[in-house]
Amino acid sequence: MKAVVDQDTCSGCELCVETCPEVFEMQNDTAVAKVDIVPPEAEETCREAVDDCPVEAITIEE
Ligand code: SF4
Structure with a gap:
């Protein structure tokens, strides 16, 4: 991810x-x-950050 x-x-x-x-x-x-690949232990908070971004600037590539 x-x-x-x-x-x-x-x-x-x-x-x-x-x-x-x-x-x-x-x-x-x-x-x-800052990382190329999201560490597995950070995936949940990373998705949270995507959902919470007020301008929807973050996308996830699986
Ligand atoms: S606007 Fe920028 S700094 Fe704020 S949550 Fe979205 S990506 Fe992060």
Whole structure:
């Protein structure tokens, strides 16, 4: 499973970084996925971050 943040859509609210720091980090004013593959133990919180993103900027590739 991979997570991708659309850099044009992300508003930089940092919610995903708070929810799932194993996968997301801030880089300048937007969030990025810092891992290529989401670790299995972080999949649940990663999906939570996707659901909670206010601008739906995160997509998951299975
Ligand atoms: S939750 Fe969405 S808008 Fe907020 S930082 Fe993460 S990707 Fe960007």
